Amino acid sequence: MEESFIRKDIISINELTKEEIDFILDLAGDIEKNPAKYDNIMKGKIMAPLFFEPSTRTFSSFQSAMLHMGGSILDFDVEASSIKKGETLTDTAKMIEGYKPSVVVMRHKKDGSARLVADIMTSPVINAGDGQNQHPTQTLLDLYTIRAVRGGIDSVKIIMAGDLKYGRTVHSLALALSKYKECEVFFVSPESLRMPHFLLDELSRLGLKYREFSLDDLKRVLPDAEILYMTRIQRERFPEGLEGEEEYLRISNKYHLTKQILGSVNLKSGFKIMHPLPKVDEIERDVDDMTYAHYFKQAENGLYVRKALIALVTGALKNG
Ligand code: NCD
Numbered sequence: 001m002e003e004s005f006i007r008k009d010i011i012s013i014n015e016l017t018k019e020e021i022d023f024i025l026d027l028a029g030d031i032e033k034n035p036a037k038y039d040n041i042m043k044g045k046i047m048a049p050l051f052f053e054p055s056t057r058t059f060s061s062f063q064s065a066m067l068h069m070g071g072s073i074l075d076f077d078v079e080a081s082s083i084k085k086g087e088t089l090t091d092t093a094k095m096i097e098g099y100k101p102s103v104v105v106m107r108h109k110k111d112g113s114a115r116l117v118a119d120i121m122t123s124p125v126i127n128a129g130d131g132q133n134q135h136p137t138q139t140l141l142d143l144y145t146i147r148a149v150r151g152g153i154d155s156v157k158i159i160m161a162g163d164l165k166y167g168r169t170v171h172s173l174a175l176a177l178s179k180y181k182e183c184e185v186f187f188v189s190p191e192s193l194r195m196p197h198f199l200l201d202e203l204s205r206l207g208l209k210y211r212e213f214s215l216d217d218l219k220r221v222l223p224d225a226e227i228l229y230m231t232r233i234q235r236e237r238f239p240e241g242l243e244g245e246e247e248y249l250r251i252s253n254k255y256h257l258t259k260q261i262l263g264s265v266n267l268k269s270g271f272k273i274m275h276p277l278p279k280v281d282e283i284e285r286d287v288d289d290m291t292y293a294h295y296f297k298q299a300e301n302g303l304y305v306r307k308a309l310i311a312l313v314t315g316a317l318k319n320g
Helices: 018-033 057-068 089-098 113-120 136-150 168-177 197-205 215-224 242-254 259-263 285-289 295-313
Strands: 046-051 103-108 125-130 157-161 184-189 209-214 227-230 272-274
Touching: 018 136, 018 295, 046 057, 046 089, 057 103, 057 125, 057 295, 089 113, 103 113, 113 125, 125 136, 125 295, 136 168, 136 227, 136 272, 136 295, 157 168, 157 215, 168 197, 184 215, 197 209, 209 215, 215 259, 259 285, 272 295
Parallel strands: 046 103, 103 125, 157 184, 157 227, 184 209, 227 272
Antiparallel strands: none
8 A cells, every 4th residue: 555655646635545544544643653663764855845825734734744754844935936926836836846855745725726736746746725625634634633533434423614615624524524434414604605516416426424504503413413623714715805804704703612602502422623723713712621622632633644644655654
């Protein structure tokens, strides 16, 4: 299995089989338990980060993953680069390719941009989020977290709440869950931010069991779920202008999980709240101190999963 990952682009979760996903998660598990074993495997290798959209967690966890394994990172800052002068994505990719990175990690606001760059480059490209489309590394760390919390992924009952229209994390995660047995997803969102139809059709075709609910139903479905996966309302992806602004405010005022709500329902034992972060106003601060809050551990898991991915696509495991 290891061999098949060498130079593999990680663009969409759809392109990974369940067996490949489980292999990545198992490796991440070993990395979490035995980090020292992987300390120097990236020595002499360079990662090129192409981040055209802001990122805190994803960028720093990739950076940290690379540094912990003894690798180096190309100092490429979009703000200070020729992109500001109008250079095309294709030209930037060809130029970076010439500097021989062992792996490229990229984030861009356009759907499909990671695929475009991967087709140009011979170095393996990892998609760190392309527009509203996919965020496969986030999904892998989400799956890792779900597995760690409940001992497996099959038959998980999970609420995905918030911005299901623009949120790439829920798009990737729902598709990934369709690879596992008997998972059940409750999509809870404002009417205007429902899961796109084409994705619902795809999920039905893949046999995923799901139901849709309005925001007002959140309290009602909470007792049925083992995991509540909250997401941020993606303000930056709303249409520009007054209409978009008003719609954002109308929704964000209604979308707020409080300690009081959680205390008023009968939650399943082991219930956890996940969130890809950053969170804005959708979770009251006090919730962070409840045993349900699992999002900071989830973010930490990103380190193990991204170490595993970098090691696999660069073929560095044999150095361990
Ligand atoms: C997410 C993203 O970029 O899609 N963040 C992340 O990578 N952890 C979620 C978000 O921005 O809301």
